[in-house]
Amino acid sequence: MIKYVARRVALLIGISFVISIGSFYLIHLLPGDPAVFILGTNDSPANRAILFKQLGLDRSIVTQYLIWIGHVLHGNLGISFISHNSVVSTIKAALPIDLEMIFLSQIVAFASAVPLAMRSARKPDGWLDRVLGAGSFTLLSVPPFIIIVLLVLFVSIKLGVANTGPASFVPLSQNFLVNLESLVLPSFTLSVGSFVVYYRVLRSDLIATLQEEFITMARSKGISARRIMWRHAFRPSSVALLGTAGVNIGGLLASGFVVQYLLAIPGLGYTLISAIDTSDYLLVQGIVLVVSVGVVFINFVFDFIINIVDPRISRE
Amino acid sequence: MTDLLAVEPLEAKTPLGPLFWACVAWLSLNVLAAILANLLPLQDPLFQNYSALNAGPSLHHLLGTDDLGRDIFSRIVFGSRISILVGIGAMFIGFGIGAPLGMLTAYRRGKFDHIVTTMMYVLLAFPAIIAVIAVLSFWTPRSILKIIIVIGAASIPLVYRVVRAASLSVATRDFVTAAKVQGASSLRILLREILPNITPIMVSFLLIGIASVVTLEGALAFLGLSVNPPTPSWGNMINESRTVLAQNPWLVLFPSLALCLFLLSLNFIGDRLRTYFDVSEVKL
Numbered sequence: 001m002i003k004y005v006a007r008r009v010a011l012l013i014g015i016s017f018v019i020s021i022g023s024f025y026l027i028h029l030l031p032g033d034p035a036v037f038i039l040g041t042n043d044s045p046a047n048r049a050i051l052f053k054q055l056g057l058d059r060s061i062v063t064q065y066l067i068w069i070g071h072v073l074h075g076n077l078g079i080s081f082i083s084h085n086s087v088v089s090t091i092k093a094a095l096p097i098d099l100e101m102i103f104l105s106q107i108v109a110f111a112s113a114v115p116l117a118m119r120s121a122r123k124p125d126g127w128l129d130r131v132l133g134a135g136s137f138t139l140l141s142v143p144p145f146i147i148i149v150l151l152v153l154f155v156s157i158k159l160g161v162a163n164t165g166p167a168s169f170v171p172l173s174q175n176f177l178v179n180l181e182s183l184v185l186p187s188f189t190l191s192v193g194s195f196v197v198y199y200r201v202l203r204s205d206l207i208a209t210l211q212e213e214f215i216t217m218a219r220s221k222g223i224s225a226r227r228i229m230w231r232h233a234f235r236p237s238s239v240a241l242l243g244t245a246g247v248n249i250g251g252l253l254a255s256g257f258v259v260q261y262l263l264a265i266p267g268l269g270y271t272l273i274s275a276i277d278t279s280d281y282l283l284v285q286g287i288v289l290v291v292s293v294g295v296v297f298i299n300f301v302f303d304f305i306i307n308i309v310d311p312r313i314s315r316e
Numbered sequence: 317m318t319d320l321l322a323v324e325p326l327e328a329k330t331p332l333g334p335l336f337w338a339c340v341a342w343l344s345l346n347v348l349a350a351i352l353a354n355l356l357p358l359q360d361p362l363f364q365n366y367s368a369l370n371a372g373p374s375l376h377h378l379l380g381t382d383d384l385g386r387d388i389f390s391r392i393v394f395g396s397r398i399s400i401l402v403g404i405g406a407m408f409i410g411f412g413i414g415a416p417l418g419m420l421t422a423y424r425r426g427k428f429d430h431i432v433t434t435m436m437y438v439l440l441a442f443p444a445i446i447a448v449i450a451v452l453s454f455w456t457p458r459s460i461l462k463i464i465i466v467i468g469a470a471s472i473p474l475v476y477r478v479v480r481a482a483s484l485s486v487a488t489r490d491f492v493t494a495a496k497v498q499g500a501s502s503l504r505i506l507l508r509e510i511l512p513n514i515t516p517i518m519v520s521f522l523l524i525g526i527a528s529v530v531t532l533e534g535a536l537a538f539l540g541l542s543v544n545p546p547t548p549s550w551g552n553m554i555n556e557s558r559t560v561l562a563q564n565p566w567l568v569l570f571p572s573l574a575l576c577l578f579l580l581s582l583n584f585i586g587d588r589l590r591t592y593f594d595v596s597e598v599k600l
Contacts, residue, residue: 141583145554250444254445273539281454
């Protein structure tokens, strides 16, 4: 187990290193002098001097990376020359909104996917299984940006439900209830994609598990079907589910971008797209770095959880 | 999406069914219309008819017009070109590089396989969509070719993983050993023994891959990171509709429907083919 975790941590550090190189190199994709792009309309000798000190743009590319990664490791992602805010503080303000959206969506997704998958698995090819199978397959083909636009059209505009339309977001610290209302549509949108994947993965794993001999054994002992599902079948079937959930988080952030963009919710996605529109390249670079490392870290955490659920994996 | 490939239980070989052929017909119609868009009696997708702004469906404008008086039907047909082009182009790059590499490493094994596979897993851990957004936002000015290259490059590790796994199960089978014993060259074994056996799974993954790429391009277009207006694409039509949702719901409904039906057909055909071929050659 310790060896396994050590190997995983090494991999995590390795991947973060690759990500940092990728994020660092982004500004060199800009055609021509990156300083011109980063400074935008604020291109003055004084600002140029600050930027050169920050990024070492006059040095060799390896030195530039070392200077940049040094700042990053000290928690300094630079100061935006467009908004004059520090990139770190902008990200700190936006990130909790994404986390709240993802948290809410995952509660909905798991709370619906797990019981429904159990119901379906109990009677494969029964009417519920067929309906959910066809329904979830269809939903696979409906991208989140369509779901959210349609929800806004029908719920906020046609039905006129308050606090759900564009630009109705209220921060959590300001008003808890209104904040929840304003996150209903976005979280629901994110939960749809997760539900489909979780349901399908768990259902087929449960069906496979229910063929096992220890389930027959439990049945013959007269244990109730409900108890067999939750106590005997769920745990061995949940490994693939957890793996999928870990991978799914990256996709959730991306769907979150789309949803935030439409509803003007000031999370990371909205901030990122606005930064791209205003050519705030340091902010884009910072968000890309933080989000990528975050996703990889979440995958790592899920790997760890999977190991607790099924210790056989680390022994292989 | 690859995780979904492995989860369905295998079914007995059943006929492909009428729904399958309906999907094939719909896809063919889409592709044909996209290719022949210039020759079809369609209105100019950029022409602005100021006497019919936000008009609903009518005989003159089959699916109505948008907020600038442009014909929605014509814009959907022309918009499909972007989705189809990006979908096929990106998968061309992804399969062009990922597939031969996956076959080769699965056949050769050893150190080369170990290094390439580790590298690909590191790349897979990198959230592809964020990488795509990041690169497209810096690599300006954006063009359809750049979008194809970026999405295609991002798909290489996924294709590699699927093709390698499929090839691996073929490469250890008796007929491959037999071919080796007969003195067949590696190239011949790869092309004549392994390739035909992994073709079914590659085809079904290709279709599902195109669907994923089209979805991604749609999301990028929705965020304003794909082709620039006024060139129509399904994603940017839906994006443009968001400011006039209340006045003109048709503007979001029709492009959404076109996109969803296109994706549904691709996914359905891919999924059906996978169960049809039973993936037995691979799963053995």
